[in-house]
Amino acid sequence: MAMAMLKRGSISTSRLLSSAAGRGPAAAAAAALGPAGAAAAAAARRSYSLIPMVIEHSSRGERAYDIFSRLLKERIVCINGPISDDTAHVVVAQLLFLESENPSKPIHMYLNSPGGAVTAGLAIYDTMQYIKSPINTICLGQAASMASLLLSAGAKGERRSLPNATIMIHQPSGGYSGQAKDMTIHTKQIIRVWDSLNALYARHTGQSVDVIQKNMDRDYFMTPGEAKEFGIIDEVIDQRPMALVTDAVGQEGKDKDKDKSSS
Numbered sequence: 001m002a003m004a005m006l007k008r009g010s011i012s013t014s015r016l017l018s019s020a021a022g023r024g025p026a027a028a029a030a031a032a033l034g035p036a037g038a039a040a041a042a043a044a045r046r047s048y049s050l051i052p053m054v055i056e057h058s059s060r061g062e063r064a065y066d067i068f069s070r071l072l073k074e075r076i077v078c079i080n081g082p083i084s085d086d087t088a089h090v091v092v093a094q095l096l097f098l099e100s101e102n103p104s105k106p107i108h109m110y111l112n113s114p115g116g117a118v119t120a121g122l123a124i125y126d127t128m129q130y131i132k133s134p135i136n137t138i139c140l141g142q143a144a145s146m147a148s149l150l151l152s153a154g155a156k157g158e159r160r161s162l163p164n165a166t167i168m169i170h171q172p173s174g175g176y177s178g179q180a181k182d183m184t185i186h187t188k189q190i191i192r193v194w195d196s197l198n199a200l201y202a203r204h205t206g207q208s209v210d211v212i213q214k215n216m217d218r219d220y221f222m223t224p225g226e227a228k229e230f231g232i233i234d235e236v237i238d239q240r241p242m243a244l245v246t247d248a249v250g251q252e253g254k255d256k257d258k259d260k261s262s263s
Helices: 026-032 034-049 067-073 085-101 118-130 146-152 180-205 209-216 224-230 247-262
Strands: 053-058 061-066 076-080 107-113 135-144 159-161 166-169 220-222
Touching: 053 067, 061 067, 067 076, 067 085, 076 085, 085 107, 085 118, 107 146, 118 146, 118 180, 135 146, 146 159, 146 166, 146 180, 159 224, 166 209, 166 224, 180 209, 220 224
Parallel strands: 076 107, 107 135, 135 159, 135 166
Antiparallel strands: 053 061, 166 220
């Protein structure tokens, strides 16, 4: 079995799928990818700092929301970029809040991520299983590595992907520098995590553990159609189904959707 290079003390499932992708938190990703990666990470930080604001008008006047807070009102959670402890901190809080608001109403989780830290991803995964609210998962762009597990962990029949997205699974990687015995301990931990991930993928895809392990041995890229056949998603969509239209769309938007289906 090929083992990952032993350099750092964290376990990650992310690989370089795009110029801004990295392992673990954004700062570690920038350092690991060199000057080009640092520039890409800086550009990503600038893009996140320019968050659009939405103005709502009501009988009580105007109220401004950042776009992600407005989406949260409609029970929409977005996971964009590498999955880090900071990402997990925010997403877990959002999921717990939305469950407390209405435990029976679905939550819509949009994923566009190259993956990231296993522990952070599993914190999100465990919370998805812990709460009572059903979670509809939708992939746009990419759901690679740890993000593909989150995509597969949505409610059965409610796991979707847009047609031009990419889904990828692979074995975890990580590392540690230190004494030989410590390195052996961390190697055993990586293997234990890999076995755990194999079991989780098998649970959500319906594939056997042997099939999962064979395909995760190296980077395994899938089109949405292939991901559907593999069992990671249930449906490939190019338009939002009526079931996913939130109250924010309003009756006018629903009427437009009806017109499309009747034409």
